[in-house]
Each structure stands twice: as structure tokens, then as C-alpha cells.
Amino acid sequence: MTALLLLYVVLLANTGITLLFTGVLIGQVMGALILAFPLLAVWATIVELRFGLAAEKLVARIEAEGTWPDLGIETRPSGRAIRSSADAAFAKWSALAEENEEDFHSWFNLSLAYDACGDRRRARAAMRKAIGLAK
Template identity: 50%
Template sequence: MNARIGVVVMAGALLLYIVLVGQRAYVLLTGGDGIGIAMGAALVVLPLIAAWALGRELWFGWRAEQLGRRLESEGALPAEELSTRPSGRPLREEADALFPAYRAAAQAHPDDWRAWYRLGLAYDGAGDRRRARQAVRRAISLEAAQRRG
């Protein structure tokens, strides 16, 4: 739940940024000065990029949560219980010990979105957020291809 609150707060802050930058862009574009018009045009592009990035991240989070719920309903989430720090994050040493099994499963079944999602959870538990996101993105694309397929 805390993650959702964080997402809402960050999305609201980004929306406020987009509105304020959009207002400044309008002022610069209507000012008539060549440099101001160029700066206003640049300020139009920045909020568009920000909105695209926000949409992409929200879509990723929504799809990842859907797949997690689906795995949970199938009883296919990892069953290991890891000790956690006071922050709630798993102890990295324990996660590192479990990681090779999940990597081997994903390598043995490269078209199985479930294996890739579990690998993403293992990467996250080991503290490697970049690879965790890559693995979950792959799981999302494999599941979407399977659904279409």
C-alpha cells in the first residue's frame, strides 16, 4: 500500500510540474520574442516526455501487479520465507543464496513468463533493481504474447 501512496504522490507532483511548465511555455510562446518562442517550444516538449515516462511506469506497475496476483492465485509465487530488515527488505545474503535456482529455471524455460517473473522477484530480493525490472518486463511481454497467441 505504501508503494501505491508513493506512486500517487509522485504522479501528482509530476502533474503539477507539467501544469506549471505548460503555463510558462504558453507565456513564452505568446511573448513574440524569438528566443522566448524557442524556449517555450522546448518547455512544451519536456512535459510531453515527462507524461510519456509517467504513463510507461504506471503501465509497468499495473501489469507487474496483475502478473503477481495471477501467480499468487495459481500458487506459483516463490515459497521461500526470507528474513527481513526492519525496513521490510529481505536480507541480501539469503536472497543471493536462492537466486541461482530461479536464474536456472528462467534459462531452462526462456518462454515461460512465470519463470521470468520469479527471476525478477529474486533479483529484487538480491537488491538488483535494474535486472529485476528487466526480468519483469520480459515476463510481461511473454505473457502478452502468450495471451495473443
């Protein structure tokens, strides 16, 4: 995926630079905007890679400690969580995170519970908090 992004950046940068040197105002504006999109894509990719690496490091640390949580969530044969079971587990892990706000384990567990409930945005936010507390 990163290789495709690099190809995208190179091709768009070429088009943007070509438009910048057209001598026509609208072409120059379009060229500048076209150059901004690859920069945004590179920035977003770097942010995601850093988050992923930090999460992997935290997972390795938790596995090394032997404190990987058993969420107690029933799953379907496909591996997806059963919603009612995930909601019940979420309530438990949410309460633990509120009680132990400075413990990264609690936030890591809450992140897994959010993910099992299908709430990826909050799962990522809880994981970011866990990563911050683990440092």
C-alpha cells in the same frame, strides 16, 4: 503523485506558451523546450502506470494459480534480504529462468530474486519479460 505531475504540467505549459508568444527568438526556443519537458513527464508516467498495472495483473494471476514462489531468502528484522542468502537464491532462480526461457513463472521468480538482491533495473527487465510471456 499523478496529481502533482498534472499541476506541474499545467504550470510549465502556461510558462512555455507565454514564452512562445514573446516575439523574441530565444524566448520562443525556451518556450518550446519548456513545453517538451511536461510531455516527456507525461509519457514517462504513462509508461510507468502501464508497467505497474501489468505487473499487478500478473501478480493477481500468479496468486490465483497458487504458484507464488517461496524464494527462501533470509531477512533482517527490518525485512531487507540478507545479501548472501539473496545471492544464493538468485543463482537458483537464474538457472531456472535459463532452463525455462518461455515460462513466465520463471521470469517472474527471477524478477523477485533480482529485487531481493537490490538490482531493481534487472528486476524490472525480468518482470517486463514475464509480462510479455504471460500475454
